[in-house]
Amino acid sequence: MRLWLALSFLLRRLNGFPCRGRLVWKAMDRLAEAERLRGAVLEARQRVAPLVPDIDPGDLLLILQSLLRPIGTGRRFFLRRRDSGGYVF
Amino acid sequence: MSSDESFLQEVVAALHRVGLEALVVGSVAAVLNGAPVMTQDLDLLVRDTPKNREKIAKLSAALQIAAPVEVSELSSSLTLLGGALPIDILFDALPGGLTFEALRSRSSRVQIGDSTATVAELGDVIASKEAAGRPKDLAQLPILRETQRVRGALKGGTSS
Numbered sequence: 001m002r003l004w005l006a007l008s009f010l011l012r013r014l015n016g017f018p019c020r021g022r023l024v025w026k027a028m029d030r031l032a033e034a035e036r037l038r039g040a041v042l043e044a045r046q047r048v049a050p051l052v053p054d055i056d057p058g059d060l061l062l063i064l065q066s067l068l069r070p071i072g073t074g075r076r077f078f079l080r081r082r083d084s085g086g087y088v089f
Numbered sequence: 090m091s092s093d094e095s096f097l098q099e100v101v102a103a104l105h106r107v108g109l110e111a112l113v114v115g116s117v118a119a120v121l122n123g124a125p126v127m128t129q130d131l132d133l134l135v136r137d138t139p140k141n142r143e144k145i146a147k148l149s150a151a152l153q154i155a156a157p158v159e160v161s162e163l164s165s166s167l168t169l170l171g172g173a174l175p176i177d178i179l180f181d182a183l184p185g186g187l188t189f190e191a192l193r194s195r196s197s198r199v200q201i202g203d204s205t206a207t208v209a210e211l212g213d214v215i216a217s218k219e220a221a222g223r224p225k226d227l228a229q230l231p232i233l234r235e236t237q238r239v240r241g242a243l244k245g246g247t248s249s
Contacts, residue, residue, distance in 0.1 A: 044243060051242040055235050063232070063239045067123035071201055074091045077120040078174050079127050 033073065040068045090202060096173045100131060101204040103151040109144040111135045112192055113199075114183060114209045114217065116229065121199045122211040124236040126229050130168075130175040134209075136189050137165065137180035145169075145178055152176075185220030187213055211237050 041064045049060060069075060090098070097117070104111050113121060115132030135141050145157055145167065155171035157178065169176040182188045195210040209217075215233050218226035 048239060048242045052235075052238055055239070059232065059235060060239065062125045063123070063236050066120075066125040067236070067240060067243065071121065071199060072090050072094055074094070075120070076091050076093050077117070077127050078093045078096070079129050080174070081129070 037065065037069055041065050044068060092173070094201060097131070097206070098202040098204050100152065100176065101201055101206045103148055104133075105204060106151055107144045107147040109135060109141060109148055111178075111207070112189065112196055112209050113206050114179065114192065114214065115177075116214075118209040119211060119214045119229070119233055119236075121201075121206065121208045122197075122214070122236070123240065124211065124233050126232060130177055132177045132179060134179045134181075134183060134189055134192065183213070183217040183220075184222075185216045187217055187220075211240070 041061065044064050044067075045060060048064070049057070052060065055063075066075075101113075111133040112118075112135075113131070114134045115130075116126050116128035117131050119126055120128070135145070149156055149169050152169070152172055154169050157167040157169055160166040160168055160177070165180050167178040169178065183192065192209050192213050193207065195213060196207050197210065199206050199208045211233065215230065215237065218230055218233070
């Protein structure tokens with residue numbers, strides 16, 4: 001019984017560590033990606049805003065983020081209707 | 090990759106598997122051109138040939154969804170239901186006299202994961218929505234036009 005408990009504890013530790021490591025790495029990766037996007041959006045806004053003064057600043061940020069964010073980085077664009085009548089994405 | 094992007098990748102990969110040449114049009118094309126809009130379905134434009142009709146049936150099988158159904162008696166468009174989201178298949182041209190060939194000549198290739206989609210140009214999406222004139226199309230036009238202007242400004246330093 002003790003041997004079984006010790007083995008299962010060891011297996012949990014062995015499985016757990018790499019998983020947590022990957023999650024931390026992924027989170028760091030996402031953060032770095034978000035910072036890169038932020039920098040690109042701010043640089044583009046500085047360049048473009050004087051050329052399109054009539055566009056709402058909030059819309060401009062939204063458009064630039066959408067234009068500069070690479071495909072495959074978690075963008076959501078499909079609305080789904082729930083049975084309750086509400087919409088989710 | 091989000092579930093939306095995965096869905097798109099799955100459809101594009103299935104199109105390649107069955108050998109169906111299709112253009113991504115409508116709001117999804119606008120999204121792939123960088124517009125911040127949302128939609129409830131995926132619109133594909135194909136040429137109306139008997140061979141392509143067969144391939145559309147194969148496409149629904151490849152995606153493991155129900156056989157295509159006609160949208161209405163007045164329209165030749167088909168819808169593939171039963172998947173994560175509806176897929177509308179339009180034939181030959183979009184409103185505004187935008188033919189498959191003309192749209193394809195201005196389209197771009199967009200990488201989605203391992204697959205490459207052929208995507209209509211944003212200007213053509215705008216033109217088709219202007220011609221369609223439905224309230225849901227008209228509602229999207231201001232942000233689509235603004236996106237086009239911002240893209241122009243980013244590329245060439247002008248806002249037109």
